[in-house]
Amino acid sequence: xxxxxxxxxxxxxxxxxxxxxxxxxxxxxxxxxxxxxxxxxxxxxxxxxxxxxxxxxxxxxxxxxxxxxxxxxxxxxxxxxxxxxxxxxxxxxxxxxxxxxxxxxxxxxxxxxxxxxxxxxxxxxxxxxxxxxxxxxxxxxxxxxxxxxxxxxxxxxxxxxxxxxxxxxxxxxxxxxxxxxxxxxxxxxxxxxxxxxxxxxxxxxxxxxxxxxxxxxxxxxxxxxxxxxxxxxxxxxxxxxxxxxxxxxxxxxxxxxxxxxxxxxxxxxxxxxxxxxxxxxxxxxxxxxxxxxxxxxxxxxxxxxxxxxxxxxxxxxxxxxxxxxxxxxxxxxxxxxxxxxxxxxxxxxxxxxxxxxxxxxxxxxxxxxxxxxxxxxxxxxxxxxxxxx
Ligand SMILES: NC(=O)c1ccc[n+]([C@@H]2O[C@H](COP(=O)([O-])OP(=O)(O)OC[C@H]3O[C@@H](n4cnc5c(N)ncnc54)[C@H](O)[C@@H]3O)[C@@H](O)[C@H]2O)c1
Ligand SMILES: O=c1ccn([C@@H]2O[C@H](COP(=O)(O)OP(=O)(O)O[C@H]3OC[C@@H](O)[C@H](O)[C@H]3O)[C@@H](O)[C@H]2O)c(=O)[nH]1
Numbered sequence: 001x002x003x004x005x006x007x008x009x010x011x012x013x014x015x016x017x018x019x020x021x022x023x024x025x026x027x028x029x030x031x032x033x034x035x036x037x038x039x040x041x042x043x044x045x046x047x048x049x050x051x052x053x054x055x056x057x058x059x060x061x062x063x064x065x066x067x068x069x070x071x072x073x074x075x076x077x078x079x080x081x082x083x084x085x086x087x088x089x090x091x092x093x094x095x096x097x098x099x100x101x102x103x104x105x106x107x108x109x110x111x112x113x114x115x116x117x118x119x120x121x122x123x124x125x126x127x128x129x130x131x132x133x134x135x136x137x138x139x140x141x142x143x144x145x146x147x148x149x150x151x152x153x154x155x156x157x158x159x160x161x162x163x164x165x166x167x168x169x170x171x172x173x174x175x176x177x178x179x180x181x182x183x184x185x186x187x188x189x190x191x192x193x194x195x196x197x198x199x200x201x202x203x204x205x206x207x208x209x210x211x212x213x214x215x216x217x218x219x220x221x222x223x224x225x226x227x228x229x230x231x232x233x234x235x236x237x238x239x240x241x242x243x244x245x246x247x248x249x250x251x252x253x254x255x256x257x258x259x260x261x262x263x264x265x266x267x268x269x270x271x272x273x274x275x276x277x278x279x280x281x282x283x284x285x286x287x288x289x290x291x292x293x294x295x296x297x298x299x300x301x302x303x304x305x306x307x308x309x310x311x312x313x314x315x316x317x318x319x320x321x322x323x324x325x326x327x328x329x330x331x332x333x334x335x336x337x338x339x340x341x342x343x344x345x346x347x348x349x350x351x352x353x354x355x356x357x358x359x360x361x362x363x364x365x366x367x368x369x370x371x372x373x374x375x376x377x378x379x380x381x382x383x384x385x386x387x388x389x
Contacts, residue, residue: 136210138192214341
């Protein structure tokens with residue numbers, strides 16, 4: 001059971017229980033991280049968020065084995081003076097809070113910039129002033145587009161990894177023009193990374209920056225009309241899950257040609273736990289966390305999700321499983337896209353010896369099994385409702 005046997009870090013030292021102030025703990029990544037910390041470690045979590053639906057199963061009932069090691073604090077970090085106190089009484093702060101769905105970047109650019117830069121400023125300041133360690137969640141989007149995307153379509157250099165592999169210490173950050181408001185998120189994340197790095201250099205802040213590459217799994221975002229707004233546009237996993245559950249074609253934005261590498265949330269959480277428990281190896285570093293072996297185009301993702309969903313639901317796929325849609329129609333003015341995202345793994349391998357394990361097929365199978373179990377019945381009922389009236 002957690003906390004009863006001695007746990008050691010990568011250098012063989014005993015790991016002491018710590019208190020973690022986790023901001024954004026009620027979100028997708030936060031919920032999985034809380035689960036891991038409760039079930040496998042003796043650490044205490046002060047879970048900060050405006051919502052707690054995704055961690056309710058960890059908070060109630062009081063008889064849970066980890067009761068007393070997790071406390072929920074409902075607060076908005078934009079305007080709550082309790083934040084500094086929570087950071088002060090913790091050993092480590094993990095900041096996950098952000099607006100991080102692409103549908104918001106070009107339609108709510110001010111909220112996006114405030115959330116990802118301005119609202120993170122007090123967190124960095126309180127950590128720095130109180131000599132507290134910070135693990136800050138940035139994004140793979142800080143790389144923007146690949147160098148290769150600017151080469152002629154038929155250039156053989158496009159096949160050369162030097163033109164597309166994304167490396168923390170050498171790759172440039174290439175964003176579109178200011179009118180392309182898609183980049184408001186990436187740019188805000190880049191500036192907060194630079195500020196944290198500067199706090200480290202000038203004031204000795206002990207920090208780690210995480211750049212997640214499309215982490216996916218259960219509890220990601222919401223299903224429109226079921227546990228989120230009917231008109232809401234979540235990230236691609238939830239969009240495609242929603243289409244599959246409703247037996248609608250999956251929408252391929254601009255032909256679904258963009259490429260992504262997807263990693264199973266449970267693999268990625270292992271990497272975060274190593275960062276938490278190996279501060280000497282993790283501090284001062286920026287880490288890509290992704291699975292370079294799971295690369296697909298968005299079209300291939302749609303095809304694979306359709307096949308996997310048929311398997312887990314026992315339903316045949318619909319006759320026309322996908323439909324093309326323009327980015328302007330789907331996201332509106334100012335959308336732009338990252339063409340390709342493959343993480344270089346050298347730094348995380350060297351510092352933490354970590355590697356992802358789960359194939360794309362396997363992670364989709366467990367995730368879509370969860371989506372089917374969680375939502376299929378509710379969707380059936382909402383579809384049945386109008387005809388019943
Ligand atoms: N999931 C991914 O693949 C991915 C990829 C790149 C970067 N990230 C980064 O990781 C972090 C977590 O992402 P996620 O996928 O869990 O997103 P999420 O939206 O599920 O979680 C973010 C949480 O932060 C909370 N939050 C936002 N603003 C807040 C505020 N002002 N006060 C209190 N709580 C607030 C939200 O309520 C939400 O629960 C984000 O910073 C995101 O940019 C995630
Ligand atoms: O229904 C859909 C939804 C999305 N897409 C496409 O699928 C791709 C992936 O879309 P996602 O919604 O997962 O978002 P992106 O990968 O572009 O960005 C994400 O990456 C890293 C994080 O910082 C954020 O969580 C988010 O910005 C994009 O090319 C998008 O245009 C579709 O083709 N159809």
